[in-house]
Amino acid sequence: MCDTICKKHRLHGGIFNQTLRDWNSLNAEVTCKNLMYPLFIIENDDEIQEIPSMPGISRYGINHLKKHLDLPVKWGLKSVLLFGVTETLTKDEVATNANSKDNPVIKAIPKIKSWFPNLTIACDVCLCAYTLHGHCGILNSDGSIDNSASLKRIAEVALSYAQAGAHIVAPSDMMDGRIAAIKDILIKNKLENKVAVLSYAAKFASVFYGPFRDAAKSAPSFGDRKCYQLPAGSSGLAVRAADRDVEEGADMLMVKPGLAYLDILRQVKDAHPEYPLFVYQVSGEYAMIYHAAKAGAFDLQNSLNEILISMRRAGADVIITYFTPLILEWLETQK
Ligand SMILES: NCC(=O)CCC(=O)O
Numbered sequence: 001m002c003d004t005i006c007k008k009h010r011l012h013g014g015i016f017n018q019t020l021r022d023w024n025s026l027n028a029e030v031t032c033k034n035l036m037y038p039l040f041i042i043e044n045d046d047e048i049q050e051i052p053s054m055p056g057i058s059r060y061g062i063n064h065l066k067k068h069l070d071l072p073v074k075w076g077l078k079s080v081l082l083f084g085v086t087e088t089l090t091k092d093e094v095a096t097n098a099n100s101k102d103n104p105v106i107k108a109i110p111k112i113k114s115w116f117p118n119l120t121i122a123c124d125v126c127l128c129a130y131t132l133h134g135h136c137g138i139l140n141s142d143g144s145i146d147n148s149a150s151l152k153r154i155a156e157v158a159l160s161y162a163q164a165g166a167h168i169v170a171p172s173d174m175m176d177g178r179i180a181a182i183k184d185i186l187i188k189n190k191l192e193n194k195v196a197v198l199s200y201a202a203k204f205a206s207v208f209y210g211p212f213r214d215a216a217k218s219a220p221s222f223g224d225r226k227c228y229q230l231p232a233g234s235s236g237l238a239v240r241a242a243d244r245d246v247e248e249g250a251d252m253l254m255v256k257p258g259l260a261y262l263d264i265l266r267q268v269k270d271a272h273p274e275y276p277l278f279v280y281q282v283s284g285e286y287a288m289i290y291h292a293a294k295a296g297a298f299d300l301q302n303s304l305n306e307i308l309i310s311m312r313r314a315g316a317d318v319i320i321t322y323f324t325p326l327i328l329e330w331l332e333t334q335k
C-alpha cells in the first residue's frame with residue numbers, strides 16, 4: 001500500500017515525447033497496409049457521378065478509374081473493394097446482372113489489374129444491387145428469404161468475379177451457409193488457391209448504411225433486412241456468426257459498421273486471433289464525420305486519426321474506409 005501515489009502509478013514519465021507515446025501505441029498504428037478503399041463502379045464508362053449523400057465521394061465509369069486511382073496507388077494503396085451500380089441494366093428476381101457480361105465490376109476487374117498489377121482487388125458479393133426488390137437474397141412468394149436458392153446464386157456470382165480475376169470475394173449478403181457454398185464452388189473450379197474469401201461475418205442491421213443505399217441504388221423496395229442482418233444488441237449472434245464462418249472456411253473476417261461496434265471487433269479478434277480482421281467504416285460514419293468536421297465540431301484529420309486508432313486498438317487489422325485517399329495523402333506528407 002502507498003500513502004502517496006506509488007512510483008509505478010506515475011505515468012507521465014513514459015509519455016513525455018512523441019516517440020515514447022508511439023512506443024505505447026504501436027499495435028494501433030495506421031499505415032497504408034491497414035487500409036482498403038471501396039469504389040462504386042457504374043455502367044457508363046465515361047461518366048463520373050457525385051453522390052449527394054456522401055459529399056466528396058463519386059461513382060466512376062471505367063474510363064475514369066485509372067486517373068482516380070493513380071495518386072492513391074502512388075501513395076501506397078494496397079487494395080480496393082468494388083461495388084457495381086446499375087441504372088439501365090434490368091433488375092429481376094434472381095439478380096441476373098450481378099454476374100452478366102455487362103456487369104460493371106466484371107468489366108472493370110481486368111482493366112484495373114492491367115493498370116495496377118500490384119493492387120489487390122476485392123469484390124463485394126451480394127444480390128441487392130441487382131434484384132427488383134432490393135433484398136440481398138432470392139425470395140419466397142411470401143417475401144421471406146429462400147436460403148438455398150440464395151446460396152446457389154451467391155456462389156455463382158462469387159465464382160464469376162473470381163473468374164474475372166478478383167483476388168478476394170467478400171459476401172455481404174448474410175445468408176446462412178454462404179462461405180461454405182463459395183469455398184465449394186471455388187474448389188470445384190480450381191480457384192481456391194488464387195482467391196480469398198473475406199466474410200462480412202458480423203454485419204449488423206444498421207441505420208449507418210443509409211447513404212450507401214443511395215450510392216449503390218440498393219435500397220429494399222419493401223421491408224428491411226432485420227431477418228438476415230444481426231440485431232444491434234446481440235454480441236452473441238456476432239460471435240456465433242464469426243465462429244460459423246471460420247468453420248465454413250473463411251480466410252478473413254469482418255465487423256460492420258465500425259465505430260458503434262468496437263466491442264464486437266474486440267470479441268471477434270479475441271475469439272479468432274489467427275484471422276485477419278477487417279472493419280468497415282460505413283457510409284453513415286463517413287457522412288457523420290464529414291458533416292461534423294464541416295460544421296466545425298472538430299478537425300477532420302485529428303478526429304479521423306483518433307477513430308482509426310480506436311479501430312486498430314479494438315482489434316482491426318484492416319479498415320475499409322471511403323476516406324482512404326485522404327488518409328494516404330496525409331501519411332505521405334508525414335514521411
Ligand atoms: N455491403 C455494403 C453495405 O451494405 C453498406 C456499406 C456502407 O454503408 O458504406
Ligand SMILES: [Zn+2]
Nearest residue numbers: 126127128136
Ligand atoms: Zn446486399
Ligand SMILES: [Zn+2]
Nearest residue numbers: 126128172173
Ligand atoms: Zn450490403
